[in-house]
Amino acid sequence: MTDYPDSNGFFGGSDGYGGRYVAETLMPLIGEIEAAYDDARQDPDFNAELAALQCDYVGRATPLYLAERLSAHAGGARIYLKREDLNHTGAHKINNALGQALLARRMGRTRLIAETGAGMHGVAVATVAARLGMTCTIYMGAKDIQRQQPNVQRMRLLGARIVAVENGTATLKDAMNEALRAWVASVDDTFYVIGTVAGPAPYPRMVRDFQSVIGREARAQIVEKTGRLPHSLIACVGGGSNAMGLFHAFLDDPVALIGVEAGGEGIESGRHAASLNGGSPGVLHGNRTYLLQNADGQIQDAHSISAGLDYPGVGPEHAWLHDSGRARYVSVTDTEALAAVALCCRLEGILPALESAHALAEATRVAAELPPEAALVVCLSGRGDKDMATIIEHLPAQEADL
Amino acid sequence: MSPHHLTPPSRLAARFATCQAERRAALVTYVMAGDPDRASSQALLSQLPAAGADIIELGMPFSDPMADGEAIQRAGQRALGDGQTLAGTLAMVREFRRQDTTTPLVLMGYLNPIQCYGETRFLGDAAAAGVDGLIVVDLPPEHGAAFTVRARDLGLARIPLVAPTTPAERLPALLAQGDGFVYRIAYNGITGRAGNAPSGDMTSALAQLREHTPLPLAVGFGIRDGDAAAAVAAVADAVVVGSALVERLETQGQAAALALVRELAERTHRRDHSIE
Numbered sequence: 001m002t003d004y005p006d007s008n009g010f011f012g013g014s015d016g017y018g019g020r021y022v023a024e025t026l027m028p029l030i031g032e033i034e035a036a037y038d039d040a041r042q043d044p045d046f047n048a049e050l051a052a053l054q055c056d057y058v059g060r061a062t063p064l065y066l067a068e069r070l071s072a073h074a075g076g077a078r079i080y081l082k083r084e085d086l087n088h089t090g091a092h093k094i095n096n097a098l099g100q101a102l103l104a105r106r107m108g109r110t111r112l113i114a115e116t117g118a119g120m121h122g123v124a125v126a127t128v129a130a131r132l133g134m135t136c137t138i139y140m141g142a143k144d145i146q147r148q149q150p151n152v153q154r155m156r157l158l159g160a161r162i163v164a165v166e167n168g169t170a171t172l173k174d175a176m177n178e179a180l181r182a183w184v185a186s187v188d189d190t191f192y193v194i195g196t197v198a199g200p201a202p203y204p205r206m207v208r209d210f211q212s213v214i215g216r217e218a219r220a221q222i223v224e225k226t227g228r229l230p231h232s233l234i235a236c237v238g239g240g241s242n243a244m245g246l247f248h249a250f251l252d253d254p255v256a257l258i259g260v261e262a263g264g265e266g267i268e269s270g271r272h273a274a275s276l277n278g279g280s281p282g283v284l285h286g287n288r289t290y291l292l293q294n295a296d297g298q299i300q301d302a303h304s305i306s307a308g309l310d311y312p313g314v315g316p317e318h319a320w321l322h323d324s325g326r327a328r329y330v331s332v333t334d335t336e337a338l339a340a341v342a343l344c345c346r347l348e349g350i351l352p353a354l355e356s357a358h359a360l361a362e363a364t365r366v367a368a369e370l371p372p373e374a375a376l377v378v379c380l381s382g383r384g385d386k387d388m389a390t391i392i393e394h395l396p397a398q399e400a401d402l
Numbered sequence: 403m404s405p406h407h408l409t410p411p412s413r414l415a416a417r418f419a420t421c422q423a424e425r426r427a428a429l430v431t432y433v434m435a436g437d438p439d440r441a442s443s444q445a446l447l448s449q450l451p452a453a454g455a456d457i458i459e460l461g462m463p464f465s466d467p468m469a470d471g472e473a474i475q476r477a478g479q480r481a482l483g484d485g486q487t488l489a490g491t492l493a494m495v496r497e498f499r500r501q502d503t504t505t506p507l508v509l510m511g512y513l514n515p516i517q518c519y520g521e522t523r524f525l526g527d528a529a530a531a532g533v534d535g536l537i538v539v540d541l542p543p544e545h546g547a548a549f550t551v552r553a554r555d556l557g558l559a560r561i562p563l564v565a566p567t568t569p570a571e572r573l574p575a576l577l578a579q580g581d582g583f584v585y586r587i588a589y590n591g592i593t594g595r596a597g598n599a600p601s602g603d604m605t606s607a608l609a610q611l612r613e614h615t616p617l618p619l620a621v622g623f624g625i626r627d628g629d630a631a632a633a634v635a636a637v638a639d640a641v642v643v644g645s646a647l648v649e650r651l652e653t654q655g656q657a658a659a660l661a662l663v664r665e666l667a668e669r670t671h672r673r674d675h676s677i678e
Contacts, residue, residue: 008544008545020545021542023468024542024562024568025566025567025587025590025591028565028569029567167475181471184592185591187567282514282518283514283517295518296488296515296519297464297488297515297516298463298465298515299465
């Protein structure tokens with residue numbers, strides 16, 4: 001199960017998900033990236049440099065932390081948090097940004113571009129661009145720029161140029177459209193660092209591979225701490241890179257995989273970002289996957305209080321894991337995620353990102369149904385400092401629930 | 403074409419044969435179906451041939467057109483805002499064919515609305531409506547073989563896009579799935595950038611393409627006025643104009659858009675070009 005996708009970039013065969021659905025201008029380019037990546041991943045020097053930077057620059061390995069008070073509150077299984085929030089730049093995004101930037105440099109590219117939603121991927125790319133001496137342009141929806149000001153300022157401080165994307169819904173999907181358009185016009189010197197496990201092949205596989213360090217570490221850590229594999233893994237899913245990174249090392253293990261989509265105001269409200277729970281298969285951004293779309297195949301607006309999950313698609317490997325039944329995908333609403341932020345702050349002294357809080361909310365539900373011998377591993381994918389404005393705006397309503 | 407050939411030449415082949423006989427290039431005009439509304443878009447469509455369009459490229463609106471610049475993005479949003487659907491676009495073609503049975507018409511767009519409609523159903527309905535060819539931006543030959551076979555069975559040309567980045571070794575596979583004409587993208591970028599006259603690179607790029615295919619060669623992207631059209635017409639078999647026309651329609655209305663088509667046709671059709 002771990003050696004997918006096939007040579008055409010499909011997960012689950014040619015009727016499955018993934019592929020390379022891009023304009024002709026980009027086809028030769030993504031072929032070049034795939035060849036360069038397959039060469040790099042087998043090069044000991046490339047892997048040694050990546051490992052050294054992961055250790056000394058990013059701060060890996062990240063801890064696997066037993067959240068005792070949160071576990072006691074849930075009243076069942078022990079909840080372990082994989083602390084990706086403790087990475088340099090505050091989220092799992094740098095695992096991938098670093099890998100792709102090193103590949104870009106190896107290919108002779110001097111300029112990085114990226115899309116960003118919450119800004120965490122944008123900050124990570126701006127950071128590695130600074131570290132490697134490359135120029136950097138970040139495409140970000142105008143609506144997300146409004147709600148993620150601290151990250152916008154950080155990116156500028158790091159030397160990145162920010163392009164505000166006003167078209168469409170002015171969020172992550174439109175930022176990705178615009179980054180793809182900009183890439184088509186600058187193919188000679190520019191590398192597009194896609195931030196999630198989506199896009200044309202080889203991106204879903206490449207991003208998964210760079211993120212799979214999360215699961216490799218977590219698997220060794222949980223076995224060392226508890227003597228066995230966990231009952232379940234739980235991670236939030238927008239595009240799904242932290243979830244794929246956590247899941248991948250466990251795909252062949254008897255461990256339940258639970259992806260948590262952004263339920264927004266509830267699936268039944270139609271205002272959500274849950275492509276697997278409330279969407280259907282289609283083609284967008286270079287890959288076939290589940291999408292939020294209308295009956296005419298037009299992409300619909302996603303909604304989530306969390307900018308990082310506010311995307312109407314999902315990585316194709318998740319689409320395949322969903323259809324095959326290997327992973328289960330649930331949804332958590334805006335309100336439930338906000339409550340989980342407050343809970344994690346009060347019980348553990350950890351401010352999680354709104355994205356990660358979706359996974360925490362589901363974890364407390366799953367834990368309550370399990371005995372104390374069971375262990376859950378939750379990916380705490382990022383820290384919540386960037387979300388303070390949104391959290392403060394909604395906190396009074398949440399206070400009453402605590 | 404042999405007089406004993408059982409099938410009549412396609413509208414595309416017939417039009418290119420006419421242009422070749424008249425020693426001139428063809429003008430291909432792109433408009434977005436349903437922009438800004440269905441009725442006026444239908445009216446514009448019906449007047450394009452008389453204004454000098456040899457081939458009509460009709461855009462199928464999509465919410466997320468990743469190869470299009472702002473002019474065509476906005477046109478798609480206007481059309482979708484007015485309720486345009488893929489079924490509506492096919493109905494526009496049927497209506498067009500009631501009065502015009504000779505002007506070739508090709509549909510251009512993205513894969514997702516086609517898959518949502520159903521590929522087989524779409525191809526059947528497009529052929530029945532009188533569509534002559536298809537340009538699907540995000541369906542590369544690697545994933546398009548079955549689609550191409552079904553399209554060909556129905557007499558629909560699959561017009562291949564060739565980019566400046568396309569390496570020579572990729573051309574055989576790309577052109578093997580091509581019919582009708584080849585659409586050479588003028589530059590690396592999205593539609594609607596301010597254009598330049600074709601350089602020596604374009605002349606040699608077209609010469610290289612001619613070594614790989616007998617199909618007519620069209621050049622598009624960034625051709626905004628009569629001068630640019632004339633320059634391309636001197637080296638290519640067809641000139642494609644899209645964003646400039648869509649923008650003229652947006653800012654100055656239908657009469658001005660048709661005036662631009664007449665100007666472009668006049669410069670494209672002059673017989674002083676060598677198109678050997």
